[in-house]
Amino acid sequence: MLRFFLPFLCLSSLALAQGITWGPQVRVDDAPGASGHPALHPYTIIDDSLNIYSAWEDDRDQNDTSAICFARSTTLGSSFSANLTVCPDSLYNAYPWIVRGRGGNIYLAWQVRYMDSYWRIYLSRSTDGGQTFTQPDTVKGVVVRNNQNSSVNFGPMPKIAADPGDSVLYLVWANGEGADPTKVYCAKSTDGGITFFGQVVVNADTSRPAKHPDVATDDSGRVFVVYEQSNSGISNNDWHPLICANRSNDYGTTFQASHDTVCDDFTAGARRLKPSITRIPGRCLVIWEDSRMPPASDYSRPHLFFSQKHDTSAGYAPNLWVSKGCGDWNYRPRVEIDRTNGNLVVAWHSSLGTDSTRFEIRMSAYSDSSDSFGVSYKMFDTYTGDDASNYGNAFYPPAMAAANIGAVTNFFLVWQDLGEDVEGNIYSRRGWVVTSQVDLDIFPDALDAVGDSLDFGDLPAGPAYVSRSFRLTNTSGALNPDPGDGPSTARIDSLTATGVTLHLAGDPAQRILTGFVESPSPFPALEIGATIDATVTLYIPEGTPAGRYTGYLKLRAVGSDQTVDSDSIRIVVQGPLAAANLDGLKVFPNPFKPYVGHTCLNFEGLTAQAAIRIYDIKGRLVKEISESDGDGLATWTPGSASGVYIYHVDGSAGVKKGKIAIIR
Structure with a gap:
């Protein structure tokens, strides 16, 4: 049985089911009024x-050019400082990025486009x-030459990282003309970002374009960089790059002669x-957007994929x-390590279905025990794009922390x-666990x-x-199928079920959306110790390989105390398969009534090879249908007048006859 104890944490270490109570939503940007002032790309x-x-692009005067603004909270997010224009x-100004060293210095980097269409990288720091x-200025000691600005190449995209001792500041970016x-x-600074030196190429294969880097470091002088590397030649606007990684073992002075390829799918x-x-x-953890699982072969709709590499491993997992x-659309993931127990959590922007x-x-x-991610959840209503x-x-990646x-x-x-202002406001919210x-x-x-x-x-x-x-x-002391938790001491006031998405074994990209709880509908409240029987109904769409x-059907219960628990049941089906004989043949809808919405007659449960002949009441042949694709289904869209018709099915293992009524 699968258990999900928190709305987004699969924490096997918790002994009790738990829920989260969320406090009020707090505004971060302080532009007057609720709307009419874009606050974009916040990084926190x-x-x-x-x-x-938090820092962001702010166009509160709506002149189509953004300032870089900053705010902080020292009150657990209950209030934020007056906004500071950095x-x-x-x-x-575009794409701000922040890092804080252990010494307390805060470094803020972003890119600036000049009138000559070239990007520069600016940096400012706070020591209080x-x-x-400090007065923002271009980074000193490095050469930044980038005039890329397309739908897939956003310029240098600078990122910064401070080593744990706060003695070295690293800057990574992309150059291209x-x-x-x-x-x-990659370049480094040992004077708090005043000057940088040691500019070195990170991507081992310099014959193919590389862009959009990110950087991390540790306390042993190692620098880890991940980036996109073209997979189809020398185009700087390659839509289909690979995800690659390289590292330096000497404080960014040199990088490895060969890179790691992080992604393992090359569709x-x-x-x-x-x-x-x-x-x-x-270990290093890498996450990215990846459209290897497109619906309807539409590769513009990315999902998210993750890999990790242990220091003792030869490559990424x-x-x-x-x-x-x-x-179907998923963008800008952010990884956070839960500071209470080391669990790995991811947050991102996702579309509402299609x-x-x-x-x-x-x-x-992420669950270490199963080496997988649980089903995603939303915490509360957000409207992020x-x-x-x-x-x-x-x-831009959302920020989160657990402590x-x-x-x-x-x-x-x-x-x-975008809930209050379609141009975007920035908000903070704090939640805490309550014992369910x-x-x-x-x-x-x-x-x-x-x-x-x-x-x-x-x-x-x-x-x-x-x-x-x-x-x-709803468990009780006497009735508790999973004695590892419970029993319940609250009534279930709300019980809901998800739809069912099934994935083909060996090919998770092949999926079918089918299945629902048919009864009871809706679920009633459940007192402690009460049981209920539910029915799941599904079918296999025509054309399914x-x-x-x-897959899983997941149920979510909300108690009278507003706490939440969930449980899941696995769904398994083999198909579509042709029948061994015609004993289970179904012909429906019968009678066929176009005026109530019927569009075709279905012959379901056919053998792999079958011939269908339809006659009118006088024995005249009306229609011949052949089934040979092996899925056990054939259809007929009748154009005939009202009346009674005879069908005759010759299968590979027998014959079946019957009547059809058409009522127009």
Whole structure:
């Protein structure tokens, strides 16, 4: 049985089901009024003392040129300082990035486009916790030459990292002019960012363009850089790059002669973009946008994938799918390590299903025991974007942190939201765990369940729904199918079920969206110790490749105390398969009534080879249909007049006859 104890954390170490209570939403940018002042691309960090630092592009005077603004909170996100303009909007400022060294210095880097169409990199620093910043200026000691500005190449995209001792500051960026291949560079500063030196190329293969780097470091002088590297020649605007990584073992002085390829899928046409890297003791974690799982072969719709490399490993591990149970478009993931127990959590922007005009923040967590990510969740209603164009260029990674305060796990989230202002405001919100008194369990081996699964067996293609049943309970001391948690001490007031997405074994990119809870509808409230039987219904759409499909139906319970628990049951089906004989043949809808919406007659449960002949009541042949694709389904769109018709099916293992009524 799968258990999900927190809305986005699969924490096996927790003994009780838990829920999160969220505090009020706090505004970060202080432009007057609720709307009419774009606050874009916020990047936020949360330090070990839970001080929050945020910088963003701000166009509150709406002159289409943004200033770089900054705010901080030293009150656990309950309030933020007056906004500080780090760089005025006399320059075209974009893509701010912040890092805080252990010594307390805050470094802020961003890119600026000049009238000559070339980008520069600017840097400013604060030595007083963000109360003041130095006069911003171009970084000294390095050569920045980049005039790239397309839908897939956003210029130098500078990133900075401070070593744990705060003695070395690293800067990575991309240089590229015209058709010359872009290259990723690294330089370092030992004087707090006043000057940089040691500019060196990071990407080992300089014949192919590299861009959009990210950087991490540790306390032993190693520097880790991840970036996009062209997979199809020398175009600086390659839509289908690989995700690569390289490292320096000598404080960024030199990088390895060969790189690691992080992604393990090389599907032609798939897009792999915007990698980010996180360093934890002994390993590097990389996450990126990847459209290897496109719906309807549309490679513009990325999901998220993750890989990690241990210091003792030869290469990066097999890629893991992160963005489960979310929309078709997924952008700008951010990895956070839970400071209470070391769990890895990811937050990102995801579309609402197939709607690319409405995005929200979703989260998921990695489980070491299963080496996988759980189904994603939203924490509360967010509206983070309305435009998936330019490969999600409107989005920036949301910020989050988890920490233990007074023996209670707390969560912090900072993001851009369009709910009040369609141009974007920036908000912060804090949540904390409360011990749940509600415990929802699904019975193993009850009704049609075998263990933790509902097996639908072998099914043909077609719209004839097939159902299986299972039993669940709001547990009590006497009735607790999963004694590892519970029992419940609260009534379940709300019980909801997700739809079912099934994936083909061996090819997770092949999926079918099918299945729902048919009854009861809606679920009633469940008192402590009460049980209820539920029915899951699904079918296999015509045209589905044959094979074994598996997935999960997830149920979410909200208790009378507003705490949450969840449980899941596995769904298994083999199909679509032709029948061995015609004993189970179904012909429907019968009678056929076009005036109530019927569009075709289905012959479901055919053998692999079958010939169908339809006659009128006088024995005249009306229609011949051949089934040979092996999915057990054939259809007929009748154009005949009202009346009774005879069908005759010759299968590879017998004959079946029957009547059809058409009523117009």
